[in-house]
Amino acid sequence: MERTIQKQKAEKALSILMRARMKPNDRTNLSLSPIPLTNAKSQMQQQNSRQNESPGEGNSAPNDSGNSEREFKRVRASMHSAISMNKTEVLDDVLNNFSEGYFSLSHENRRKLLLVLAREYDLNRSQVRDLIKQYLGLELPADKAQVSGSEDEALFSSFYRIEKNLRHALQPVYEVLFERLNTHPGGLRILSILRDDILTILAEENIASLRALDAYLKEKFITWLSPAALELHQITWDDPASLLEKIVAYEAVHPISNLLDLKRRLGIGRRCFGYLHPAIPGEPLIFIEVALLKDVAQTIQEVLWDSPPIPESEATCALFYSISSTQPGLAGINLGKFLIKRVVTQVKREMPHISTFATLSPIPGFMSWLLSKLAASQVLAEGDNLSQPQAEGSSSTFYENILKPEEEEALMSLAKDTATGKNGMDLMFNLLTSTSSKWIHSPEHLSALKTPLMRLCARYLLQEKKRGKALDSVANFHLQNGAMVERINWMADRSEKGLSQSGGIMVNYVYRLDHIEEYAHSYFSNGEIHASNDLHRYVDVVENA
Numbered sequence: 001m002e003r004t005i006q007k008q009k010a011e012k013a014l015s016i017l018m019r020a021r022m023k024p025n026d027r028t029n030l031s032l033s034p035i036p037l038t039n040a041k042s043q044m045q046q047q048n049s050r051q052n053e054s055p056g057e058g059n060s061a062p063n064d065s066g067n068s069e070r071e072f073k074r075v076r077a078s079m080h081s082a083i084s085m086n087k088t089e090v091l092d093d094v095l096n097n098f099s100e101g102y103f104s105l106s107h108e109n110r111r112k113l114l115l116v117l118a119r120e121y122d123l124n125r126s127q128v129r130d131l132i133k134q135y136l137g138l139e140l141p142a143d144k145a146q147v148s149g150s151e152d153e154a155l156f157s158s159f160y161r162i163e164k165n166l167r168h169a170l171q172p173v174y175e176v177l178f179e180r181l182n183t184h185p186g187g188l189r190i191l192s193i194l195r196d197d198i199l200t201i202l203a204e205e206n207i208a209s210l211r212a213l214d215a216y217l218k219e220k221f222i223t224w225l226s227p228a229a230l231e232l233h234q235i236t237w238d239d240p241a242s243l244l245e246k247i248v249a250y251e252a253v254h255p256i257s258n259l260l261d262l263k264r265r266l267g268i269g270r271r272c273f274g275y276l277h278p279a280i281p282g283e284p285l286i287f288i289e290v291a292l293l294k295d296v297a298q299t300i301q302e303v304l305w306d307s308p309p310i311p312e313s314e315a316t317c318a319l320f321y322s323i324s325s326t327q328p329g330l331a332g333i334n335l336g337k338f339l340i341k342r343v344v345t346q347v348k349r350e351m352p353h354i355s356t357f358a359t360l361s362p363i364p365g366f367m368s369w370l371l372s373k374l375a376a377s378q379v380l381a382e383g384d385n386l387s388q389p390q391a392e393g394s395s396s397t398f399y400e401n402i403l404k405p406e407e408e409e410a411l412m413s414l415a416k417d418t419a420t421g422k423n424g425m426d427l428m429f430n431l432l433t434s435t436s437s438k439w440i441h442s443p444e445h446l447s448a449l450k451t452p453l454m455r456l457c458a459r460y461l462l463q464e465k466k467r468g469k470a471l472d473s474v475a476n477f478h479l480q481n482g483a484m485v486e487r488i489n490w491m492a493d494r495s496e497k498g499l500s501q502s503g504g505i506m507v508n509y510v511y512r513l514d515h516i517e518e519y520a521h522s523y524f525s526n527g528e529i530h531a532s533n534d535l536h537r538y539v540d541v542v543e544n545a
Contacts, residue, residue: 072109075101076116083121083176095184102194111201114194118213121173128169135162174213178220188224188279191217192329199331218332225277225285225330227338232346235272235287237263243282246326247272250287253322253362254304254495261304265289269309271318273343275335280327286335288343289322292351296358296508297321298489300498303360317356318347337481344511357511358486362493363502365472366460367432370453370503373402374429401425407452414448428452437499440491449503450490457488457505458538461529468527475507479523482516483509484530488538 078098085094105113138158181187198214201207235247244266248256256262266272269292274284291303292315303321320343323336344357377400403411408424418438421427431439431449439445462485464471470479479485485507492498492506512519515530522528 068106068109071101071104072112075105075109076113079113079117079177082180083173091180092184095180095187099181099186099190102190110197114198114201114210114213115207117174117177118207118209121177122209122212123170123172128166131162131166131169135159135166138162172213172216175216175220178217182220182224182279186279188277191221192280192327194329195221196327196329196331199329221330221333225333225335227342230275230277230285230335230338232339232342233274233276233284234346235266235274235284237266240282243284246283247287250324250326251289251322252324254300264304264307267309269293269312269315271343271347273339273346275339283326285327285330286323286325286339288320288324288336288339290343290347291319291321292354293317293319296356296486296510297360298487298506298508299492300360300506301494312351313353315351316354317358318344318351318354320357320359321361334477334480336477340481340511341516344513348513357513359478359483359507359509360489360492361474361478361507361509362498363457363461363472363488363505363507364474366457366502366505367500369460369464369471370456371429371432373400374425374432377402377425378429402456403428403452404455407448410448410451414444418442419445432503437496440494440499440504446491453503453505454488454490455538457502457507458535461485461488461507462531462535462539465527469523470527470529475509478509479529480520481511482518482520482523483511484515484519484532485535486510486532487534 075098078094078101081094082091082098085091102110102113141155178191181191184190195214195217198210198217202210202214235243237244244262248262256265264270271290271292272287273290274287276282276284291297292309292312293303294310294314294316296317297303297319300321303319320340323339325331325335347354347357401408403424411419411421411424411427414427419427419431421430428449431445439449461470461472461475470476475485487508489506489508491504493502494504498504498506519530522530
């Protein structure tokens with residue numbers, strides 16, 4: 001019996017390892033879903049070439065255009081049937097035909113089909129206009145307070161009737177397809193991939209009808225994927241290999257390097273939770289990884305690699321260090337907010353001694369923002385030098401030296417053979433954009449860069465905003481969920497990704513259970529960012545200088 005169990009574990013380990021060796025970001029190979037639009041064209045061209053090649057033709061290229069057009073027309077017809085058909089006994093077959101046909105289409109034909117769906121199966125605006133005219137033609141009673149009982153019902157019956165008809169008329173025809181697919185086995189996955197295709201197209205060109213289609217489908221997903229419809233599942237080493245391979249494939253923050261890494265993340269002192277939906281069995285829509293620690297970690301190294309983990313009974317902090325979505329088509333639907341709250345409740349119930357709930361998070365937009373600031377300032381400075389004497393309203397009005405005098409001095413004092421630049425900002429730009437990232441191995445460079453980078457990072461998190469909300473996407477996510485910015489950590493992530501995104505700096509957000517709703521409301525209402533005194537000191541010093 002024991003030998004059988006060991007064999008099963010070995011087979012499971014081998015299965016996960018072999019599947020994980022596939023390209024992690026090639027999600028189509030690791031999931032059960034058909035190929036997404038972004039990879040469809042090249043793969044389908046290869047498949048069609050092989051399938052259509054007749055014996056004896058060698059490498060001659062067949063003419064696929066006729067087949068492609070016929071396939072498009074066939075799928076378009078099946079889509080129309082899926083929307084218009086009322087015979088429930090054959091509807092499942094029609095939906096299957098549409099789904100299989102859609103995923104056989106080329107990139108361009110998928111785009112054509114989605115545009116047909118968005119434009120030809122939209123709402124009937126002529127009908128809407130007529131109903132609005134009828135509604136505006138009705139007269140309200142002069143004094144509604146004097147109307148009561150049966151007289152009231154008779155007087156307003158025309159309003160009720162037209163309002164009902166308007167609600168129906170304002171529903172686009174393609175809603176029928178969405179609703180039918182949602183109740184069809186595997187339909188939710190199909191809709192998720194379909195929306196991923198829509199988002200891919202919209203990233204390339206802004207098409208109003210397709211954007212309206214996307215907005216409507218997004219609202220449907222928000223309704224369908226309410227917390228009540230989702231199951232919180234603790235993912236462990238005992239789960240099927242097919243589920244664990246999804247964790248390896250979709251981990252987006254800190255890639256899982258090998259089998260031992262995966263076992264550690266699911267072992268003692270660690271937790272992994274995912275949201276499952278019955279329509280997509282065996283695959284979490286989103287999952288979060290948690291480390292149980294004595295204190296809030298300051299570096300990702302101590303979370304991922306330092307060993308051994310402490311006994312769980314000694315832990316006082318639950319640290320969320322990675323949250324990843326497995327469905328690109330669910331972008332913009334904040335499942336993470338509900339997942340974090342459910343996990344906090346679950347961990348608190350199982351381990352009452354846990355008193356701190358925090359994150360160790362990346363700052364993905366910091367380096368991009370900083371380098372653009374440095375580059376822009378240098379361009380403006382050079383423009384002013386070329387246009388001396390300066391004219392009124394010259395570019396110097398917009399020039400900003402983001403370094404303090406002592407920071408500039410420290411940078412310019414670096415040895416000329418290791419760092420060059422016309423001024424501190426130019427030198428900083430050159431160091432941070434060097435392909436070898438030699439600065440992280442030099443104590444002198446680290447010392448000169450630490451103070452300005454930490455200060456500017458605090459400014460970026462607390463003051464740089466877009467439409468009144470935090471500019472950084474991860475910051476915006478946690479702040480809208482009710483967290484506060486607690487601490488930024490120097491050289492917390494020395495990986496290539498960590499250095500390129502944030503200069504190695506990471507941030508701790510803390511969820512204070514008594515203030516989550518208060519902080520979320522103030523951030524949503526007026527963009528207020530709650531932060532620790534330590535964070536405020538970085539930016540307050542500049543304001544008071």
